[in-house]
Every structure is written in structure tokens, then in C-alpha cells.
Amino acid sequence: MGRVYLTGAGPGALELLTIKALRVIRKADVIIYDRLANPEILSEAKDGCEFIYVGKADSHHTLPQDEINELIYQASLKYDIVVRLKGGDPLVFGRGGEEGIYLKQRGVKFEFIPGITSAIAVPEYAGIPVTHRGITVSFRVVTGHEASKNKSQIPWENYKSDDTIIFLMGLHRLKHITEKLLEIGKPKDFPIAVISKGTWAEEKTVIGTLSNIYEKAKDLPTPALIVVGKVVKLHKDLSWFEK
Ligand code: SAH
Numbered sequence: 255m256g257r258v259y260l261t262g263a264g265p266g267a268l269e270l271l272t273i274k275a276l277r278v279i280r281k282a283d284v285i286i287y288d289r290l291a292n293p294e295i296l297s298e299a300k301d302g303c304e305f306i307y308v309g310k311a312d313s314h315h316t317l318p319q320d321e322i323n324e325l326i327y328q329a330s331l332k333y334d335i336v337v338r339l340k341g342g343d344p345l346v347f348g349r350g351g352e353e354g355i356y357l358k359q360r361g362v363k364f365e366f367i368p369g370i371t372s373a374i375a376v377p378e379y380a381g382i383p384v385t386h387r388g389i390t391v392s393f394r395v396v397t398g399h400e401a402s403k404n405k406s407q408i409p410w411e412n413y414k415s416d417d418t419i420i421f422l423m424g425l426h427r428l429k430h431i432t433e434k435l436l437e438i439g440k441p442k443d444f445p446i447a448v449i450s451k452g453t454w455a456e457e458k459t460v461i462g463t464l465s466n467i468y469e470k471a472k473d474l475p476t477p478a479l480i481v482v483g484k485v486v487k488l489h490k491d492l493s494w495f496e497k
Contacts (some may be wrong), residue, residue, distance in 0.1 A: 256330040258281070258357055260350045262343040262369015264319075265292035267453040270370050271295060273341075278367065283333035286326060288316065290372075290477060302335075319349055325357040330362045341477075343371040347422050348399055371395075373420045376452030377481050381492030384418050387419020389484050392417045398424020398431060398480065410434050411463040418483035425478045426448075431470045435482060436464055445486035450474035457496055461489055 259278045264270035271279075271292075279298050281360065287296070288309030296305055298345040306325065309316040317325070329336045344366055345351030357364045374384055384393040400407040400420040413419060413435065424431055425448065436442065443463045448471035450458045460471040464482075471480075 265372035421480040
């Protein structure tokens, strides 16, 4: 029985991969990867390594999670070193925990290899610090996916504080997210940013307010994340990556 490495690939730029991740990628017999992992990473694999892609460009058409769990398990019966490669960090909305539990229940040894999460690194590439002395003492990372109109699981009332809020998977819910934040009392001119393709050469940041960001940013390409908070104002001084 093989060993499975539930591995973070970082937010996009190849060099934001950890040395440990690179080491297991180079010795992997099979790499099971999805859409967000930079495909250039695969060229680091050894000759004969098998590649299995489990995510299509549209996140709604990825292989169902239970099938991915089973596929990883089956791979561990066949190969010595299995790398399950995921964008960012495997445990930040990465479902790595579910995969770990599935393997544990079947007696398969696994390790987590943390990755640099897009939640922090993408704002950083856009010159937006998630915390800043004198502006905010905390940040929260939220799934925008749950922000559906009817059955939102997000405790919006808790978000009245000055925390920086980072929404992942939220671009298709941008309008609803801004409406909710206005509803709980944030001002119309409250700063918000959308960052598309962060850390990639095509990175693009759009800065706006709760009342105008939807019109400005709704057509940006994915992946994209949303940053809400006064730290967004620092972008004008700290932007360094985008030309
Ligand atoms: N485990 C990942 C997050 C998975 S959820 C991590 O730690 O980064 C997928 C969401 O992450 C996307 O919908 C998007 O909101 C965000 N994301 C991932 N990579 C991104 C990138 N390069 N630029 C902008 N957003 C990104």
C-alpha cells in the first residue's frame, strides 16, 4: 500500500510551491490534480509518472468528491507514492480533510503538505495586506459559494466588525455579497477589491466600493477572490506586482 501526500500547490505562480511539495512531486508515481494547480508543476515529475486530472474549468463539473476519494484510495493500492495536488492550501476550502478521513478509514497512510493559500497570497500580490497595524487586527476567510439568496449559511450579522473579509469562490455571488454587507450596515463607499488570476502574469485587481464593485468587476475571469475592508485602501501605496 502506498503513501498519499495531500499537497498544496500554492496560489498559481510556480515559485510559490514549497520545497517539500516539490520533493514529493519529483518522486511521485501518480499525481492527481485539479484545475487550480499550476500545470507547469507537472513538468517536474519523473519520467513515467501518471497524471490524473479531476477538475474541469467550470467548478460545477469537477468529479464528485466521493469519486475523487475513491480514486485516490485506488491509486494508493497500485502505486507507492501518490500526490494529490490542490490549489493553495489543501485544507482551506480544499476538501483535503475529507480525503484524509476516507484514507484513514481504509488504513492508508497519508501526510498533509501545506501550501501558500490564495486567501493571503493573492491580496498580498495585489498590495493588500490582510492585517495592518492601526487598521484591522483580524481577518476571516469565507466561502462565497454558500452566499445563495435563499439558504445562506453565512452568519452575516457577525461581519459588522472591522475584520478584513476574504471571500473565496464568490465572484458569481458578488452582487449578493455586496447587498448583504450593505444590509448589515456597512457604508456604501466601503472599500472592496476583486482580484482575478492572482500571482499569475494575467493578475488583475479592480478596486471599488460596495455600491459600484459589481458593475466594475462582474466580468473578470476566474479564479478570483474578493477582499472587503479598510486595508483595501493600502493598494494604492503597496501595489507592486501588476504593471
Ligand atoms: N485551497 C485553495 C482555495 C480553494 S477554493 C487555497 O488555499 O487557495 C477556490 C477559490 O480560491 C477560487 O474560487 C478563488 O476564489 C480562490 N483562488 C484560488 N486561486 C486563486 C488565484 N490565483 N487568484 C484569485 N483567486 C484564487
